[in-house]
Amino acid sequence: MLDLCVTNCRLDKTDEKFSVGIQDGKIVSIKKSVPKLPSKPDEIIDVKGKLVLPGLIDAHVHFRDPGLTVKENFFTGSAAAATGGFTTILDMPNTLPPTNTPRAFREKMKIGGKRSLVDFGLHAGVDDLSKINALAQLRPASFKIFMDLADDDFLLEAFSKINGVHNNPLNGTSDHTQNGTQDHTRHGTQQHPLNEIQEHPLISLHAEDPERVLQCTEQMKKKGSDPQLYAWARPPQAEIEATRKALSLAGKFKQRIHFCHVSTKKSLKLIIHAKNSGINVTSEITPHHLFLDSGYLKGYGNLAKTNPPLRDDENRLNMNYLPQIDIIGTDHAPHTLEEKEKDLWNAPPGIPGLETILPLLLTQLNQGKINVEDIKRLLCENPAKIFRIPHKGFIAEGMDADLVVVDLEREGVVDPDNFQSKAKYSPFKGFKTKGMPVMTLVRGKLVMADGEIRENQGKFVYLDTAVEY
Numbered sequence: 066m067l068d069l070c071v072t073n074c075r076l077d078k079t080d081e082k083f084s085v086g087i088q089d090g091k092i093v094s095i096k097k098s099v100p101k102l103p104s105k106p107d108e109i110i111d112v113k114g115k116l117v118l119p120g121l122i123d124a125h126v127h128f129r130d131p132g133l134t135v136k137e138n139f140f141t142g143s144a145a146a147a148t149g150g151f152t153t154i155l156d157m158p159n160t161l162p163p164t165n166t167p168r169a170f171r172e173k174m175k176i177g178g179k180r181s182l183v184d185f186g187l188h189a190g191v192d193d194l195s196k197i198n199a200l201a202q203l204r205p206a207s208f209k210i211f212m213d214l215a216d217d218d219f220l221l222e223a224f225s226k227i228n229g230v231h232n233n234p235l236n237g238t239s240d241h242t243q244n245g246t247q248d249h250t251r252h253g254t255q256q257h258p259l260n261e262i263q264e265h266p267l268i269s270l271h272a273e274d275p276e277r278v279l280q281c282t283e284q285m286k287k288k289g290s291d292p293q294l295y296a297w298a299r300p301p302q303a304e305i306e307a308t309r310k311a312l313s314l315a316g317k318f319k320q321r322i323h324f325c326h327v328s329t330k331k332s333l334k335l336i337i338h339a340k341n342s343g344i345n346v347t348s349e350i351t352p353h354h355l356f357l358d359s360g361y362l363k364g365y366g367n368l369a370k371t372n373p374p375l376r377d378d379e380n381r382l383n384m385n386y387l388p389q390i391d392i393i394g395t396d397h398a399p400h401t402l403e404e405k406e407k408d409l410w411n412a413p414p415g416i417p418g419l420e421t422i423l424p425l426l427l428t429q430l431n432q433g434k435i436n437v438e439d440i441k442r443l444l445c446e447n448p449a450k451i452f453r454i455p456h457k458g459f460i461a462e463g464m465d466a467d468l469v470v471v472d473l474e475r476e477g478v479v480d481p482d483n484f485q486s487k488a489k490y491s492p493f494k495g496f497k498t499k500g501m502p503v504m505t506l507v508r509g510k511l512v513m514a515d516g517e518i519r520e521n522q523g524k525f526v527y528l529d530t531a532v533e534y
C-alpha cells in the first residue's frame with residue numbers, strides 16, 4: 066500500500082506523464098499508469114503535468130550554527146533550502162566552534178537533527194591533524210581546507226594525513242544504526258562497526274593563495290575603499306596559484322579533490338587539464354560567479370563582496386563553461402546587514418544563494434540556454450556522486466523520495482525581503498525570473514508548498530564510500 070502518490074509528473078524533457086509511488090520515504094514505483102492509489106484522497110498529489118526534479122543537493126552552505134546564529138541557523142537556512150527546491154545540504158565547518166573535532170562534529174549533527182527541515186551532511190574542518198582519523202569515522206562529506214588560511218607545510222601534512230586514512234574497517238563507538246543512518250535518540254551509544262571506508266576521504270578546497278591575497282589586499286587598501294578594488298585584493302592570480310598547488314598535491318598523493326567556487330577561466334583550465342591527465346578532481350561554480358561580473362561590486366558594494374571575488378569579463382566564467390563544470394554549489398554565506406554596512410575592508414564576504422539559484426536556472430531553461438538534464442547533472446546527480454550520498458540525486462525506484470515540483474510558467478522578481486534566510490540581501494535583487502519551485506518533498510514529506518514551509522525532521526546523511534551509482 067503506497068503512503069503517497071504524486072501523479073501527472075513530467076520527469077524529463079518529453080511530455081510523458083508519470084506517477085511516482087512513495088512508501089516509507091522511498092520511491093517504490095514510477096509508472097505511466099496511475100498505480101493502485103492510497104486509500105485516503107489527501108495522499109495523492111496531482112501536479113497536473115508540472116516538471117518534477119530530484120530534490121536538489123547543495124554541497125556548499127554555511128548555516129552558521131552553532132556559534133554564529135545571528136547570521137543564520139539550521140532552521141532558517143534549511144527553510145531557505147526547502148523554499149529553493151533543495152532537499153539535502155552539506156554544511157561547511159567555519160562555525161563556532163569549527164567542525165574540526167569529533168566533539169564539535171557530533172554537536173553539529175545533533176543541532177541539525179533537531180533543527181534541519183531538510184537532510185544534511187557535514188564537511189569537516191582541518192586543524193589538529195591528530196583528529197583526522199576519528200573525524201573520518203563520522204563520515205564527513207569531505208575534509209574542507211581553506212587554503213587562504215593555510216601555509217604550504219600545513220597543506221602538505223594535511224594532504225598526507227587525510228590520504229592516509231586507509232581502507233580498513235572502522236570499528237568503535239559510532240552513531241550508525243545498521244542501515245547506516247543516524248539514530249538521534251540513542252546518540253553515540255550504538256556499537257556498530259562501520260562498513261569499510263573504500264577510499265580515502267575527499268578533500269574540498271577554498272583555493273586562494275594566502276601570500277598573494279595578503280600582498281594584493283595591502284596594495285588595494287592603500288587605494289581607498291571603492292568596492293571594485295575588492296576584485297583586485299584577491300586577484301585571479303591568487304586562485305590560479307592555489308589551484309595549481311592543490312592539483313600538484315593531488316597528483317603526488319593520488320588524492321581525490323574538489324574545488325569550491327571556481328571563479329576564473331584559467332583555474333578551470335588547469336582543473337580540466339589535470340582531469341584529462343588522470344587526476345581525480347571535480348569543480349563547483351556558484352550562482353554569483355556564473356551570472357555576475359565584478360561590475361556588480363559597483364552597484365551593490367559589500368552586498369556583492371564574496372571570496373573569491375566577482376571577476377571582470379576577461380577572467381570570469383559564464384553559462385558557456387557549464388559543460389566543463391561538475392556541480393553548482395550556492396556558497397550560501399549569510400551575514401547580517403549591519404555587518405555588511407561596515408566599510409569595504411571590514412565587511413564580511415559572502416552572499417546567500419539557496420532561494421535564488423533554481424528560479425535563475427529555470428529562467429535560463431525557459432530561454433533555451435540549458436536543458437533539464439543540465440540542471441539534474443549539476444544540482445542532483447553529480448553532488449550525490451561526488452560526495453557519495455546514498456539513495457539521493459535521482460528519481461528512480463529505491464531512491465529517497467526527494468522531489469521538487471517546478472512551475473515553469475510562474476514569473477517573479479528576486480525580492481530578498483521575502484527570503485526565509487535571515488540574510489535578506491542579494492546582488493540578484495530585482496532579477497526577473499520565469500520558473501519557480503512550488504513544492505519540495507523530503508523523503509516523501511511535503512516540506513514546502515507554494516512558498517509555505519512545513520515542519521519536518523531532516524536526517525544526517527553519511528558519506529557512504531561503498532555507494533555505486
Ligand SMILES: NC(=O)N[C@@H](CC(=O)O)C(=O)O
Nearest residue numbers: 127271371372396398414415
Ligand atoms: N565565500 C565567502 O565569501 N565567505 C564564506 C567563506 C568561504 O566560503 O570562503 C563564509 O563563510 O562567509
Ligand SMILES: [Zn+2]
Nearest residue numbers: 271325326372
Ligand atoms: Zn570558500
Ligand SMILES: [Zn+2]
Nearest residue numbers: 125157396398
Ligand atoms: Zn563557502
